[in-house]
Amino acid sequence: MTQKVALNAPVLRKNDEFAAENRAWFAARRWTVINLMSGPGAGKTTLLEKTLPRLATRRCAVIEGDMQTDLDASRIRAVGIAAHQINVNSCHLDARMVGEAARTLIAVDPDLLFIENIGNLVCPAAYDLGEAWRVTVFSAAEGSDKPRKYPKMFLQSDAVVINKIDLAPYCDVSLEELLESVRAVSPRAAVFPLSSRTGEGLEAWVEWVAAREVR
Ligand SMILES: Nc1nc2c(ncn2[C@@H]2O[C@H](COP(=O)(O)OP(=O)(O)OP(=O)(O)O)[C@@H](O)[C@H]2O)c(=O)[nH]1
Ligand SMILES: [Mg+2]
Numbered sequence: 001m002t003q004k005v006a007l008n009a010p011v012l013r014k015n016d017e018f019a020a021e022n023r024a025w026f027a028a029r030r031w032t033v034i035n036l037m038s039g040p041g042a043g044k045t046t047l048l049e050k051t052l053p054r055l056a057t058r059r060c061a062v063i064e065g066d067m068q069t070d071l072d073a074s075r076i077r078a079v080g081i082a083a084h085q086i087n088v089n090s091c092h093l094d095a096r097m098v099g100e101a102a103r104t105l106i107a108v109d110p111d112l113l114f115i116e117n118i119g120n121l122v123c124p125a126a127y128d129l130g131e132a133w134r135v136t137v138f139s140a141a142e143g144s145d146k147p148r149k150y151p152k153m154f155l156q157s158d159a160v161v162i163n164k165i166d167l168a169p170y171c172d173v174s175l176e177e178l179l180e181s182v183r184a185v186s187p188r189a190a191v192f193p194l195s196s197r198t199g200e201g202l203e204a205w206v207e208w209v210a211a212r213e214v215r
Pocket of ligand 2: 044045046072116
């Protein structure tokens, strides 16, 4: 007889406890937290670089997650926004790391806190960080079949950004097919096709972000 044992269940249970603590801690301070997830290089940091300067009515800060380097935190600071870099030898951030990082931003007291998760289209989806909003950033260059092949992150997201639409014609990607694929796995999400490079489509996304509150 074969019995399946979920080895990661206790790890996820512990993470859920930290996430619940984070959620209460964020809510008490009225910090609205957005968790940005994507595969490596889909354009999370570029999207933040373009979005943050357009959020004049919000006080923003960013927690950056990467395996190595503080390159992304430096990019965020270069646009005048406070950033805390987490370096961790893991394919995802967890709630305990985020709780510790958030405490370094108490003096900033952001009313909008972004978490840029580690570039990975699979693992971050399993870890609640205590965020209020989840966003999947996907690049048009990754191919229109990928949302169906890696559905979990899309399924859980409140919004899906389809970045790099400027590259679609060069990658033989049909935006129509890609939108269909996203809607099939993510029917309740707000979908924003845009190019962080050219600025096309950015405004609708910025409006959505600017309207986010704690929930
Ligand atoms: N053509 C084009 N390139 C883009 C766009 N957005 C980002 N890029 C480029 O894509 C590359 C990766 O962008 P990043 O913003 O570093 O991606 P990321 O998701 O933060 O990457 P990781 O943090 O390493 O997972 C960079 O060379 C960007 O200049 C876009 O809309 N169009
Ligand atoms: Mg990045």
